Amino acid sequence: MTVKVVLGVSGGIAAYKACELLRRFTESGHDVTVVPTASALQFVGAPTWSALSGKPVATDVWTDVHAVPHVHIGQQADVVVVAPATADLLARAAHGLADDLLTNTLLTARCPVVFAPAMHTEMWEHPATQANVATLRERGAVVIEPAVGRLTGADTGKGRLPEPGEIYELVRGLLDRGADATQDLSGRKVVVSAGGTREYLDPVRFLGNRSSGLQGYALARAAASRGAHVTLVSANVTLPDPAGVHVVRVETTDQLRDAVVAATATADAVVMAAAPADFRPTAVSEAKIKKADDGSAPAIELAQNPDILAEISHDRAREGAVIVGFAAETGDATGSVLDLGRAKLARKGCDLLVVNDVSGGAVFGSTDNEAVVLAADGAAVEVPRGSKTALAHVIWDEVARRFAG
Numbered sequence: 001m002t003v004k005v006v007l008g009v010s011g012g013i014a015a016y017k018a019c020e021l022l023r024r025f026t027e028s029g030h031d032v033t034v035v036p037t038a039s040a041l042q043f044v045g046a047p048t049w050s051a052l053s054g055k056p057v058a059t060d061v062w063t064d065v066h067a068v069p070h071v072h073i074g075q076q077a078d079v080v081v082v083a084p085a086t087a088d089l090l091a092r093a094a095h096g097l098a099d100d101l102l103t104n105t106l107l108t109a110r111c112p113v114v115f116a117p118a119m120h121t122e123m124w125e126h127p128a129t130q131a132n133v134a135t136l137r138e139r140g141a142v143v144i145e146p147a148v149g150r151l152t153g154a155d156t157g158k159g160r161l162p163e164p165g166e167i168y169e170l171v172r173g174l175l176d177r178g179a180d181a182t183q184d185l186s187g188r189k190v191v192v193s194a195g196g197t198r199e200y201l202d203p204v205r206f207l208g209n210r211s212s213g214l215q216g217y218a219l220a221r222a223a224a225s226r227g228a229h230v231t232l233v234s235a236n237v238t239l240p241d242p243a244g245v246h247v248v249r250v251e252t253t254d255q256l257r258d259a260v261v262a263a264t265a266t267a268d269a270v271v272m273a274a275a276p277a278d279f280r281p282t283a284v285s286e287a288k289i290k291k292a293d294d295g296s297a298p299a300i301e302l303a304q305n306p307d308i309l310a311e312i313s314h315d316r317a318r319e320g321a322v323i324v325g326f327a328a329e330t331g332d333a334t335g336s337v338l339d340l341g342r343a344k345l346a347r348k349g350c351d352l353l354v355v356n357d358v359s360g361g362a363v364f365g366s367t368d369n370e371a372v373v374l375a376a377d378g379a380a381v382e383v384p385r386g387s388k389t390a391l392a393h394v395i396w397d398e399v400a401r402r403f404a405g
Contacts, residue, residue, distance in 0.1 A: 011039025074108030186227030
């Protein structure tokens with residue numbers, strides 16, 4: 001289905017990155033109308049936007065006035081995305097000003113509106129900007145948290161435009177949800193873990209697992225699109241940071257445990273999608289372990305790693321927090337995948353357990369997933385095979401339901 005996208009571009013140095021975002025929308029078959037501000041054209045000219053979108057570009061309400069563009073563009077849009085959104089643009093949008101075509105469009109739009117801020121750290125943190133962001137969010141707009149990184153000149157800090165690919169994925173998630181695209185996690189603090197931990201044998205070898213982190217990153221991205229403040233504890237994942245998400249990188253299970261426990265102190269929900277290694281070597285060689293001439297293999301003594309899910313479930317840092325675990329099962333002589341999942345749910349003490357059948361290596365590294373979400377109260381939600389983003393939203397639906405209850 002062709003979606004009518006309005007891409008607003010305000011006057012910041014990150015305007016050049018909006019060209020890639022525009023390309024992603026058009027290559028996906030969407031109908032994109034670019035509405036830059038006059039100052040945005042100081043960074044990227046109108047011919048570039050026209051060439052990439054296949055449409056003429058205007059910044060004022062007087063061009064083609066007979067078509068009433070200042071009303072019709074917003075009325076006909078399925079989604080409006082402003083990237084970058086400067087501090088000035090956020091202020092004008094929050095106060096309902098309408099002094100150019102973009103701000104008029106924002107007033108007439110009755111579809112999801114997404115702002116991707118980009119500015120210097122001091123401007124983002126200023127009370128005026130934070131108040132404007134809060135106002136826009138209260139009205140239902142999605143204001144993505146800016147990324148941390150290199151800014152204009154030598155400055156580094158929070159205020160960088162999230163990567164265009166991640167903005168696109170967030171918007172696509174909103175469009176896929178359609179009428180269900182509410183901000184039901186607005187103001188909530190959530191923690192998501194992703195990836196697989198490593199336990200080193202020597203400087204070059206480690207014990208690990210096949211977790212790609214795709215499901216955890218989909219969960220983080222989905223929560224951000226629903227208004228949550230998201231901390232993503234990422235174990236050995238090479239994926240780009242999801243837009244609007246604070247990422248904490250770890251390697252080992254002990255590091256994962258420390259980061260998760262620290263973040264849960266103020267969290268409303270924790271989703272443990274990471275795959276921690278169950279065991280670690282009791283001793284780590286300072287030098288690479290060499291092959292023996294006689295062909296023998298070294299004996300490696302293992303110790304059990306801490307059970308992070310059980311710890312944060314039984315010792316709740318915050319009353320009322322919702323804890324979600326994952327179980328990758330294959331079934332064995334002791335029971336089916338669901339039997340083992342139900343036993344694990346009772347043993348861990350979490351509120352929800354997402355059970356995956358990983359027989360034959362299914363799920364790992366795939367963009368699709370299927371699962372059964374088991375609840376401590378006995379309920380079960382079957383999620384048929386689909387995208388990991390779709391499963392992520394089902395999980396957050398169940399979490400949001402428990403918040404409401």
